[in-house]
Amino acid sequence: xxxxxxxxxxxxxxxxxxxxxxxxxxxxxxxxxxxxxxxxxxxxxxxxxxxxxxxxxxxxxxxxxxxxxxxxxxxxxxxxxxxxxxxxxxxxxxxxxxxxxxxxxxxxxxxxxxxxxxxxxxxxxxxxxxxxxxxxxxxxxxxxxxxxxxxxxxxxxxxxxxxxxxxxxxxxxxxxxxxxxxxxxxxxxxxxxxxxxxxxxxxxxxxxxxxxxxxxxxxxxxxxxxxxxxxxxxxxxxxxxxxxxxxxxxxxxxxxxxxxxxxxxxxxxxxxxxxxxxxxxxxxxxxxxxxxxxxxxxxxxxxxxxxxxxxxxxxxxxxxxxxxxxxxxxxxxxxxxxxxxxxxxxxxxxxxxxxxxxxxxxxxxxxxxxxxxxxxxxxxxxxxxxxxxxxxxxxxxxxxxxxxxxxxxxxxxxxxxxxxxxxxxxxxxxxxxxxxxxxxxxxxxxxxxxxxxxxxxxxxxxxxxxxxxxxxxxxxxxxxxxxxxxxxxxxxxxxxxxxxxxxxxxxxxxxxxxxxxxxxxxxxxxxxxxxxxxxxxxxxxxxxxxxxxxxxxxxxxxxxxxxxxxxxxxxxxxxxxxxxxxxxxxxxxxxxxxxxxxxxxxxxxxxxxxxxxxxxxxxxxxxxxxxxxxxxxxxxxxxxxxxxxxxxxxxxxxxxxx
Amino acid sequence: xxxxxxxxxxxxxxxxxxxxxxxxxxxxxxxxxxxxxxxxxxxxxxxxxxxxxxxxxxxxxxxxxxxxxxxxxxxxxxxxxxxxxxxxxxxxxxxxxxxxxxxxxxxxxxxxxxxxxxxxxxxxxxxxxxxxxxxxxxxxxxxxxxxxxxxxxxxxxxxxxxxxxxxxxxxxxxxxxxxxxxxxxxxxxxxxxxxxxxxxxxxxxxxxxxxxxxxxxxxxxxxxxxxxxxxxxxx
Numbered sequence: 038x039x040x041x042x043x044x045x046x047x048x049x050x051x052x053x054x055x056x057x058x059x060x061x062x063x064x065x066x067x068x069x070x071x072x073x074x075x076x077x078x079x080x081x082x083x084x085x086x087x088x089x090x091x092x093x094x095x096x097x098x099x100x101x102x103x104x105x106x107x108x109x110x111x112x113x114x115x116x117x118x119x120x121x122x123x124x125x126x127x128x129x130x131x132x133x134x135x136x137x138x139x140x141x142x143x144x145x146x147x148x149x150x151x152x153x154x155x156x157x158x159x160x161x162x163x164x165x166x167x168x169x170x171x172x173x174x175x176x177x178x179x180x181x182x183x184x185x186x187x188x189x190x191x192x193x194x195x196x197x198x199x200x201x202x203x204x205x206x207x208x209x210x211x212x213x214x215x216x217x218x219x220x221x222x223x224x225x226x227x228x229x230x231x232x233x234x235x236x237x238x239x240x241x242x243x244x245x246x247x248x249x250x251x252x253x254x255x256x257x258x259x260x261x262x263x264x265x266x267x268x269x270x271x272x273x274x275x276x277x278x279x280x281x282x283x284x285x286x287x288x289x290x291x292x293x294x295x296x297x298x299x300x301x302x303x304x305x306x307x308x309x310x311x312x313x314x315x316x317x318x319x320x321x322x323x324x325x326x327x328x329x330x331x332x333x334x335x336x337x338x339x340x341x342x343x344x345x346x347x348x349x350x351x352x353x354x355x356x357x358x359x360x361x362x363x364x365x366x367x368x369x370x371x372x373x374x375x376x377x378x379x380x381x382x383x384x385x386x387x388x389x390x391x392x393x394x395x396x397x398x399x400x401x402x403x404x405x406x407x408x409x410x411x412x413x414x415x416x417x418x419x420x421x422x423x424x425x426x427x428x429x430x431x432x433x434x435x436x437x438x439x440x441x442x443x444x445x446x447x448x449x450x451x452x453x454x455x456x457x458x459x460x461x462x463x464x465x466x467x468x469x470x471x472x473x474x475x476x477x478x479x480x481x482x483x484x485x486x487x488x489x490x491x492x493x494x495x496x497x498x499x500x501x502x503x504x505x506x507x508x509x510x511x512x513x514x515x516x517x518x519x520x521x522x523x524x525x526x527x528x529x530x531x532x533x534x535x536x537x538x539x540x541x542x543x544x545x546x547x548x549x550x551x552x553x554x555x556x557x558x559x560x561x562x563x564x565x566x567x568x569x570x571x572x573x574x575x576x577x578x579x580x581x582x583x584x585x586x587x588x589x590x591x592x593x594x595x596x597x598x599x600x601x602x603x604x605x606x607x608x609x610x611x612x613x614x615x616x617x618x619x620x621x622x623x624x625x626x627x628x629x630x631x632x633x634x635x636x637x638x639x640x641x642x643x644x645x646x647x648x649x650x651x652x653x654x655x656x657x658x659x660x661x662x663x664x665x666x667x668x669x670x671x672x673x674x675x676x677x678x679x680x681x682x683x684x685x686x687x688x689x690x691x692x693x694x695x
Numbered sequence: 696x697x698x699x700x701x702x703x704x705x706x707x708x709x710x711x712x713x714x715x716x717x718x719x720x721x722x723x724x725x726x727x728x729x730x731x732x733x734x735x736x737x738x739x740x741x742x743x744x745x746x747x748x749x750x751x752x753x754x755x756x757x758x759x760x761x762x763x764x765x766x767x768x769x770x771x772x773x774x775x776x777x778x779x780x781x782x783x784x785x786x787x788x789x790x791x792x793x794x795x796x797x798x799x800x801x802x803x804x805x806x807x808x809x810x811x812x813x814x815x816x817x818x819x820x821x822x823x824x825x826x827x828x829x830x831x832x833x834x835x836x837x838x839x840x841x842x843x844x845x846x847x848x849x850x851x852x853x854x855x856x857x858x859x860x861x862x863x864x865x866x867x868x869x870x871x872x873x874x875x876x877x878x879x880x881x882x883x884x885x886x887x888x889x890x891x892x893x894x895x896x897x898x899x900x901x902x903x904x905x906x907x908x909x910x911x912x913x914x915x916x917x918x919x920x921x922x923x924x925x926x927x928x929x930x
Contacts, residue, residue: 172726185784194788323806325813451812466812473812474820481785493806493813501785503795508804512819515803519795522788554799 103148106139107155109221114159116212126241127205131229133163134197134253138224140174141189149178166249166564166585191251191522191543196230198253202238206231232256246598246655247562249585251522251543255559260596262557264548266576267316268533315577315594317535322551324534325493330419331449338376341680348620350634353664354684359394360671364689371687373677374446379467380687381453383441389434389455391467394685398428402468423468434465436472445488445495452509454495456483462497464509476507478514485527489534494551496537498525504539506551516554520547526583529570538579540567546581548593558596562589568610573635574618582609588623588633592642599642600656604631604665613676615684620663622684624673630666630686637661714739749773 050073057066113135117128136159143152153175160171173188183189201209209231213222234257247254327335348354361368361382370383373394380392393399400423402408411421439458446453452473453465460483462476481500488495494515498504504525505514518525523542530537536557537549546567548558565584572579578599582588586609588602607627614621614635621633638661645654671688678684711719718738722730750765752773757765785791807813814820 169726176725185778185782187784190787323803325806326808326810328810464814472821474814501791502788503791508806508813510807510813510815511804512815514798517791517795517798519788519791552803554795 103143103146103151105218105220106143106151107158109218110136110139110155110159112216112218113221120208123238124205124208126244127201127238128209130199130201130244130248131209131225132159133167134199134229135221135224136160136163137171137174137192137197138228139220141177141183141192142224144177145180145183147180153178164245164248166245169565170251187523188251192228195252195522196228198230198232198256200232200234200247200254200256202236203233205238206233230256232258242657243655246601246657249564250545250561254561255545255596259556259559262550262555264550264557264593265315265317265321265533265535266531266593267313268576269316269319270313317533321535324491334449338680342616344681345616346682347617348615348682349636350663353632354615354620354622354678354682356630356666356684356686358668358671358673358686358688360688360690362690362692364691366691368674368689369440370443371675372444372446373675373685373687374450375448375680376450377677377679377685379446379450381444381446381455382687383444383455383457385440387435387437387439387441387457387459389437389441389444389453389465390431391434391453392431398430399432399467399470400424401427401470432470434463434470434472436463436465436475437461439482442483443485443487445486447488448490448492452488454486454488456486456497458482460499462486462495462507474509474512476512478505478507479503484524487528487530489530490532491534494530494534496528496530498528498539500524502541504528504537504549506537506554516549516551518547518549518554518556520556521545526566527568527570529572531572532574532576538570538572538581540570540581540583542566546570546579546589546591548579548596558591558593560589560591560596560598562598562601563587565608568608569612571612571614571621573614573639574616575639578635578639580612580614580621582612582623584608586625588612588621590638598655600638600661602633602659602661603657604659604662605629610672610674611676613678615678616680616682622676622678624676624686624688626672628668628670628672628688630668630673630676632663632665633661634663635661711735714742718742745777749777752776 050069054066054069057069110132114132117125117132120128136155140152140156143149143155156171156175160175161168163171170188177183177186177189183193213225230253232254346352346354359380361371367384367386368382369385372381373379378393378395378397379399380394382390382392384390391399402422403411403424407424408422411418415421434453434455437455437457437459438461441455441457444453444455451467453467454462455465456462460477460479460481462479462483463472464474464476465471466473479497479499479501483497483499485498486495494506494508496504496506502519502521502524504518504521506516506518507514518537518539521539521541521543522545525539525541527540528537529539531548535551537551538546539549540546540563544561544563544565544567546558546560546563547556548560549555550557560579560581563581563583563585564587567581567583569583570579570581577593579591579593580588581591582605586603586605586607588605588609589598590600590602591597592599602623605623605625605627607625609623609625611624612621613623619634619636621635622630623633624630638656641656668688671690673686673688675687676684677687715735718735722735722738749770750773753765753769756769756772757763760769762769786794814822817823
């Protein structure tokens with residue numbers, strides 16, 4: 038013990054020596070050595086170990102007396118409990134970070150027993166959602182354990198953010214000023230950041246709603262940028278449809294003798310869609326032009342949409358479930374194409390399998406010599422291009438080196454992306470059924486991948502704490518979204534493709550702008566890692582859910598939490614909005630599928646008067662739940678609404694471990 | 696992350712060796728309540744393997760210093776090396792933020808108006824040929840200087856064998872014709888590279904033996920260069 042103390046006394050001096058050496062200040066160096074009586078010129082390496090500049094100058098180096106920590110904490114706790122009820126809960130928010138930093142300081146300065154005693158005494162009385170992190174911290178008992186530990190690094194280098202009203206903050210400041218506790222004051226000044234807001238102090242429920250993230254809540258500054266959450270106006274489909282249907286040009290004022298076909302489509306297209314003030318300008322991000330093929334597809338989609346069943350509390354959707362047998366230990370992910378024609382499943386043995394869900398089989402393209410004989414002017418060249426005899430109900434794609442964690446179809450159904458634990462992304466062609474490109478960039482497993490709703494761009498979320506935006510024709514990522522404190526677990530594109538939302542193990546949901554790569558919204562409130570995200574059809578709301586069994590709905594206009602839907606008993610792995618936007622479906626590992634009334638929720642939100650600093654009331658409970666469907670023993674891993682609002686569910690069944 | 700907890704209640708600790716019981720105690724302390732019995736075996740094996748490899752490394756370091764017994768320093772060094780090689784952690788946040796700042800400074804590149812499959816330059820795709828056909832009967836060729844083009848050598852054999860490979864086509868919506876030229880290759884004993892000649896040569900009824908094929912997609916049939924046009928604009 039004594040050797041350590043000597044080392045620590047000298048370590049600061051050695052650190053200063055290092056700085057001087059770095060800047061080549063030889064004169065000062067000699068002087069310092071002489072004055073401080075450092076006679077022997079000790080090896081650089083030995084000094085390095087204990088007195089690394091960064092570690093010495095870190096906030097944790099403290100000469101405080103270990104005995105006082107416990108007393109300071111107790112006094113703080115008594116102050117909090119003794120204050121007025123309106124301020125009590127907000128003041129109570131500082132107890133957790135203060136305890137954590139006290140603990141880490143004691144551990145860093147080798148007072149292990151005191152640290153363990155402190156944690157044992159005050160740990161269990163913290164909020165329930167902090168218990169997991171406290172348990173992880175309790176395993177760190179020596180300074181060496183702190184090296185490379187993600188949680189301690191996060192706490193060490195980042196300030197814990199607490200949002201406090203002006204009154205509460207002044208109360209706290211006054212108390213600290215009176216007490217003049219050096220240890221406490223140091224901790225609070227160095228490691229806590231108070232984001233002040235004007236208004237009434239919050240009550241316990243409101244505080245609980247947005248707490249839970251690793252570094253506290255989000256500041257007002259984080260959520261200030263304007264977000265273009267609208268959907269840009271679709272280009273006039275009539276002019277696009279005209280070449281397909283007949284020669285006449287379709288205009289808004291229908292010609293005198295409308296043909297039967299046109300009349301059916303006119304009401305759909307003739308309504309003048311006002312440009313949404315919240316929609317981004319069309320050229321905000323470069324978007325590939327629509328090819329003729331895409332335009333035909335769009336017309337088809339519109340036609341199907343007109344036949345769509347509008348869902349609501351009175352008309353619930355039918356659910357068609359596809360069960361993967363013998364799946365529990367091998368299936369990791371599943372995805373259905375936009376038109377519900379194909380299903381792709383990723384396996385833990387690195388295989389990707391594609392099945393067809395419609396009578397048309399999966400065909401491969403003809404060989405090169407056969408392709409030469411096709412005239413490219415033919416109307417159905419796309420059909421002729423495929424070899425009729427090669428149709429199969431399922432095809433396997435081999436190539437990855439590790440578990441495939443996520444798959445994503447391109448909107449035009451010709452490409453499939455898969456990401457895996459081997460840190461690579463593979464682009465597969467669904468016409469020749471081979472791998473086209475391997476995108477390398479991440480160095481760690483990639484947990485999620487999504488194609489943009491317009492095709493061309495795709496985004497990945499990885500263990501290396503970044504999410505990246507790629508384009509199919511660039512071998513390197515276009516944007517790197519860095520800022521999370523832990524793995525990024527899931528990622529989702531906004532319907533207008535301008536923004537990307539990520540959910541992470543640091544329990545925050547971030548919205549990133551594709552043009553700048555900066556985060557525009559940080560939303561805290563989840564109490565455990567987030568597994569799934571879904572944007573509403575209108576683009577204004579974002580639903581997120583994870584291991585804490587609650588679905589949180591966020592209003593992207595200001596980043597506020599709007600609702601907290603509870604009802605599930607185990608972690609939720611899939612969320613999806615119906616095509617009409619009225620219903621939200623969620624499925625979880627407790628083998629149930631629940632439907633929630635989203636129109637009612639949106640109406641209730643709109644009726645409130647909200648501005649940027651006033652938080653709306655968070656609606657909780659399960660009053661919005663319409664129905665719950667249970668399967669016997671097959672958890673649902675993927676959900677998909679067809680164009681006509683039929684709900685497809687992909688679930689796994691393993692007869693062995695029932 | 697997606698830890699799908701395999702729900703199986705822990706077996707009562709009877710008939711399990713001491714190591715297994717230690718592992719179970721550790722899991723209990725970490726708060727893991729549900730796990731399959733297989734995991735205890737896997738963890739015991741990992742612990743054993745890890746400890747053995749670290750100690751073996753420490754032994755090599757001790758031997759290097761001609762010490763009789765393994766020292767704490769040896770173990771420490773072995774641990775450090777094991778940490779750096781096996782348990783790499785993602786880069787620190789500051790580094791990531793700096794990287795991101797650099798990357799995000801450049802504006803999003805415009806989408807090239809060329810249609811068809813939008814893929815990176817050929818070097819980064821998997822569309823190149825990855826096999827070579829062995830020439831029949833191992834005949835060595837004499838280099839014949841051809842006057843037909845910039846590239847030398849057409850081997851003339853009695854038996855022509857030409858094979859085709861599948862290609863990805865341009866999107867038919869664009870009404871581009873896709874032509875698959877019959878490749879003409881240069882065969883020498885070591886030289887593996889294939890050179891594609893323009894189409895006119897093939898129509899001259901020269902019998903050729905193909906050695907390997909290049910699967911480049913010509914985007915423009917009039918172009919003499921059979922590499923994808925975008926190669927010129929490659930970044």
